[in-house]
Amino acid sequence: MKFQDEFRDRNLVGIMADNIRRMALQLKQPVNFMEVCGTHTMSIYLYGIRSLLPDNVRLVSGPGCPVCVTPVGYLDKALVCAADSDTIVATFGDMLRVPGSESSLMEQRARGADIRIVYSPLDAVALAKDNPGKRIVFLGVGFETTAPTVAASILEAARLGLANYCVLAAHKTMPVPMEILTADPELNLRGYLCPAHVSTVIGGKAYQPLVEKYHIPCVVTGFEPADVMQGIEMLLAQVLAGESRVEIQYKRAVTWEGNPKAQAILERVFTPCDAVWRGLGVLPGSGLNIRKELAGFDAEQVLNLPMAEGSENPACRCGEVLKGKLAPFDCPLFAGVCTPESPVGACMVSSEGTCAAAYKYGR
Amino acid sequence: MCLGVPMKILSRNGDSIIAEVDGVQKEASVMLLADDVAVGDYVIVHAGFAISRLDEAYAEETIRLMKEVFSPEDMQ
Numbered sequence: 001m002k003f004q005d006e007f008r009d010r011n012l013v014g015i016m017a018d019n020i021r022r023m024a025l026q027l028k029q030p031v032n033f034m035e036v037c038g039t040h041t042m043s044i045y046l047y048g049i050r051s052l053l054p055d056n057v058r059l060v061s062g063p064g065c066p067v068c069v070t071p072v073g074y075l076d077k078a079l080v081c082a083a084d085s086d087t088i089v090a091t092f093g094d095m096l097r098v099p100g101s102e103s104s105l106m107e108q109r110a111r112g113a114d115i116r117i118v119y120s121p122l123d124a125v126a127l128a129k130d131n132p133g134k135r136i137v138f139l140g141v142g143f144e145t146t147a148p149t150v151a152a153s154i155l156e157a158a159r160l161g162l163a164n165y166c167v168l169a170a171h172k173t174m175p176v177p178m179e180i181l182t183a184d185p186e187l188n189l190r191g192y193l194c195p196a197h198v199s200t201v202i203g204g205k206a207y208q209p210l211v212e213k214y215h216i217p218c219v220v221t222g223f224e225p226a227d228v229m230q231g232i233e234m235l236l237a238q239v240l241a242g243e244s245r246v247e248i249q250y251k252r253a254v255t256w257e258g259n260p261k262a263q264a265i266l267e268r269v270f271t272p273c274d275a276v277w278r279g280l281g282v283l284p285g286s287g288l289n290i291r292k293e294l295a296g297f298d299a300e301q302v303l304n305l306p307m308a309e310g311s312e313n314p315a316c317r318c319g320e321v322l323k324g325k326l327a328p329f330d331c332p333l334f335a336g337v338c339t340p341e342s343p344v345g346a347c348m349v350s351s352e353g354t355c356a357a358a359y360k361y362g363r
Numbered sequence: 364m365c366l367g368v369p370m371k372i373l374s375r376n377g378d379s380i381i382a383e384v385d386g387v388q389k390e391a392s393v394m395l396l397a398d399d400v401a402v403g404d405y406v407i408v409h410a411g412f413a414i415s416r417l418d419e420a421y422a423e424e425t426i427r428l429m430k431e432v433f434s435p436e437d438m439q
């Protein structure tokens with residue numbers, strides 16, 4: 001497949017691994033690089049990238065799986081919506097198994113709730129059009145990659161004059177948690193493999209403040225194995241030269257400015273707000289609220305939803321996994337009690353979740 | 364859910380395109396891209412929307428750099 005096969009060439013990856021090992025000989029102390037995005041995590045496990053790296057170049061997984069960082073309280077609200085017989089809940093598939101405080105959407109659906117899996121937020125708008133007697137609540141989760149698609153669905157519903165479409169929004173934005181993690185001395189991060197598709201929207205420039213404030217190298221990196229290897233090599237080169245810059249490895253898809261049209265649509269529909277991240281807590285300015293002018297499409301405004309605190313299974317250590325402080329294998333529930341078929345925590349649900357990726361490919 | 368797939372545009376009708384990858388065809392919207400995306404372009408499709416256009420020249424340059432900088436001869 002074009003734009004993929006060339007970047008999966010084993011020979012190329014092997015040669016790059018040799019080069020990384022040679023560069024790493026010059027390191028005075030081990031370095032930790034964080035891969036922020038869940039798709040990176042998946043690809044790193046799938047292609048066994050860690051096994052190609054020398055011991056003094058370590059990769060830690062970050063909070064880049066949108067399903068995983070969505071707090072239990074959000075799920076509980078979605079479950080309240082689903083319990084209403086005049087409502088159809090529309091969602092991306094991987095929200096289905098995420099455990100809420102007491103049940104999951106999957107269990108609710110088995111009990112008769114109308115919950116539909118959609119591929120595109122526009123499919124949810126079509127549901128609203130086809131079911132004028134029902135209210136459609138779309139579960140809007142995801143980072144800057146997904147948020148513009150949900151914003152576009154709201155604008156489309158507005159254009160069609162649909163009063164029965166609304167979004168339960170819990171979108172999050174990336175640079176803020178990266179700043180928190182950079183400042184954490186325990187993690188001692190020396191560089192970031194910045195998310196690939198998030199960056200198609202926000203552009204390389206979004207990481208410039210982070211670099212200026214913390215002098216941490218940032219390389220926007222693609223998802224194929226050769227991309228990841230090149231990203232690591234570029235980070236190492238910066239570390240060895242004592243530099244810190246934003247570089248774009250994934251130039252075929254990401255520009256410095258990002259996607260101006262997607263940014264404009266985001267701006268038109270959402271406004272920044274504080275948001276709760278599973279594992280990281282409340283991070284100021286790290287979420288997106290639907291603007292007041294569009295309150296009619298905001299499930300929080302339209303419906304009377306309870307303030308849900310949400311209780312997580314106390315044995316689940318997703319919080320530490322999401323901060324890169326615990327490897328999934330070190331969670332006592334991993335693979336025994338907690339599996340993708342019956343997940344205890346959100347990190348085991350989505351294929352991008354660190355625990356799920358480790359379960360599937362890592363053993 | 365964050366998956367984005369590189370696909371080739373087969374046809375376009377207003378904001379709606381049919382795109383293909385590995386023989387699978389999908390409908391997607393180009394609402395989030397500049398107006399000049401055209402049939403034959405490669406785009407990354409995520410959740411039913413094309414979110415970025417792929418630049419062939421940069422793709423080739425990246426591969427070239429990978430091979431050049433990392434060739435065994437360079438390492439001596």
Ligand code: SF4
Nearest residue numbers: 317318331338345355
């Ligand atoms: S293995 Fe399961 S219980 Fe343990 S941290 Fe991961 S998701 Fe939570």
